[in-house]
Amino acid sequence: DQQVKQNSPSLSVQEGRISILNCDYTNSMFDYFLWYKKYPAEGPTFLISISSIKDKNEDGRFTVFLNKSAKHLSLHIVPSQPGDSAVYFCAAPGEGGNTPLVFGKGTRLSVIA
Amino acid sequence: NAGVTQTPKFRILKIGQSMTLQCTQDMNHNYMYWYRQDPGMGLKLIYYSVGAGITDKGEVPNGYNVSRSTTEDFPLRLELAAPSQTSVYFCASSYLTGTYGYTFGSGTRLTVV
Numbered sequence: 001d002q003q004v005k006q007n008s009p010s011l012s013v014q015e016g017r018i019s020i021l022n023c024d025y026t027n028s029m030f031d032y033f034l035w036y037k038k039y040p041a042e043g044p045t046f047l048i049s050i051s052s053i054k055d056k057n058e059d060g061r062f063t064v065f066l067n068k069s070a071k072h073l074s075l076h077i078v079p080s081q082p083g084d085s086a087v088y089f090c091a092a093p094g095e096g097g098n099t100p101l102v103f104g105k106g107t108r109l110s111v112i113a
Numbered sequence: 114n115a116g117v118t119q120t121p122k123f124r125i126l127k128i129g130q131s132m133t134l135q136c137t138q139d140m141n142h143n144y145m146y147w148y149r150q151d152p153g154m155g156l157k158l159i160y161y162s163v164g165a166g167i168t169d170k171g172e173v174p175n176g177y178n179v180s181r182s183t184t185e186d187f188p189l190r191l192e193l194a195a196p197s198q199t200s201v202y203f204c205a206s207s208y209l210t211g212t213y214g215y216t217f218g219s220g221t222r223l224t225v226v
Contacts, residue, residue: 101158103148106155
């Protein structure tokens, strides 16, 4: 059973436009969420996170929105740049909050110049 | 500052062979993890460790063994390689788990033929 779901395997966006990557989760006990970015032949790198006490967290061009009632979060990238082309993973600590991260399957973002 | 170092980067094994994937971190992190990533799938946790001498199973531990004799090193052992273990393996570390971001190594691509 997937606890963190990313239902879009890929997304293609024009440079300068907004990229929106979505993530759903099943466990209402999750109270913290993280996004990781992965380039080919590299390990994932931490991008941005959000606590369940917030509904938005912003860091430069990256904003994560959390809708607890819908168990849904999204990552917005504005404006999108070719260097943003990568696989993005949504993650959450496992049940209990102090357990290793559970990852979604990832969404491959392609930003077209 | 090297972060998390994984060796080797690539390896081809024959069915039934054994090998050890090495992982070393120089950040004095207590927590270390092994994940595997299959094509089109997210990262699945194999084993993790909360400190030297302490290890615990993750979601997909079968066919693997780990040890943690020092804070820095967390090797992953495959005893009898099977084609199902063809994957990319990532080692990661963190100061704490849960809400803390992980630092990942660059991965080991393993093919079992």
